[in-house]
Amino acid sequence: MTIYGDSISGNCLKVKFVADRLGLPYDWVEVSVLKGETRTPEFLAMNPAGQVPVVRFADNGVLAQSNAIMLHLAQNSDLIPDDAFERALMFQWLFWEQYSHETAIAVLRFHKFYLKKSDGEIDPALPVKCAKVLTLMNQHLEGRSHFVGAKLSLADIALVAYTRFSHQAGLDLKQYPDVRAWVRRIEGELTIEHAEA
Numbered sequence: 001m002t003i004y005g006d007s008i009s010g011n012c013l014k015v016k017f018v019a020d021r022l023g024l025p026y027d028w029v030e031v032s033v034l035k036g037e038t039r040t041p042e043f044l045a046m047n048p049a050g051q052v053p054v055v056r057f058a059d060n061g062v063l064a065q066s067n068a069i070m071l072h073l074a075q076n077s078d079l080i081p082d083d084a085f086e087r088a089l090m091f092q093w094l095f096w097e098q099y100s101h102e103t104a105i106a107v108l109r110f111h112k113f114y115l116k117k118s119d120g121e122i123d124p125a126l127p128v129k130c131a132k133v134l135t136l137m138n139q140h141l142e143g144r145s146h147f148v149g150a151k152l153s154l155a156d157i158a159l160v161a162y163t164r165f166s167h168q169a170g171l172d173l174k175q176y177p178d179v180r181a182w183v184r185r186i187e188g189e190l191t192i193e194h195a196e197a
């Protein structure tokens with residue numbers, strides 16, 4: 001398969017993390033969002049939404065949306081809980097990640113770190129939303145090693161993708177010690193470098 005992704009994007013890295021973890025072979029085609037490469041006619045013909053990640057499979061099937069891609073790649077693997085209720089909890093976190101988490105932390109990071117906007121140019125509601133997201137995560141992780149059950153699932157991979165870049169959004173994870181420890185734990189399990197180092 002071919003993964004079309006931008007290596008600065010947590011959404012794209014989710015797909016890489018799952019493929020690497022499961023030992024699935026792939027070619028990575030770098031598509032720069034900042035250079036407008038998701039807006040070319042060729043790219044839009046593949047994904048009319050003009051977004052990465054996108055995966056093209058050997059049979060030419062094309063799939064977009066990071067969490068849909070992760071779910072497809074991880075089917076029949078231990079990244080998806082066997083237990084039906086735990087699986088539903090994993091979905092609960094995947095949907096929350098897309099609606100509440102990614103729209104806060106990834107957006108604030110993009111404005112601050114990539115578009116270099118000053119605090120005055122950023123919607124003041126955004127850091128407030130990020131603090132709520134991290135507080136909720138910290139409460140959930142108190143006394144837990146993972147988001148669902150006691151082992152790595154797609155919920156951890158989806159949520160760690162942007163949480164590990166919190167510092168680039170100007171958010172200090174020291175205020176959220178259980179989140180901080182969990183980020184380290186999941187980065188260790190995925191054998192990826194600590195993003196804040």
Ligand SMILES: N[C@@H](CCC(=O)N[C@@H](CS)C(=O)NCC(=O)O)C(=O)O
Pocket residue numbers: 006009010011012033038050051052053064065066067098
């Ligand atoms: N919900 C989508 C979001 C994808 C997304 O926002 N991709 C960004 C990079 S992280 C992108 O391609 N942006 C380019 C654009 O919107 O022009 C997913 O999870 O895959």
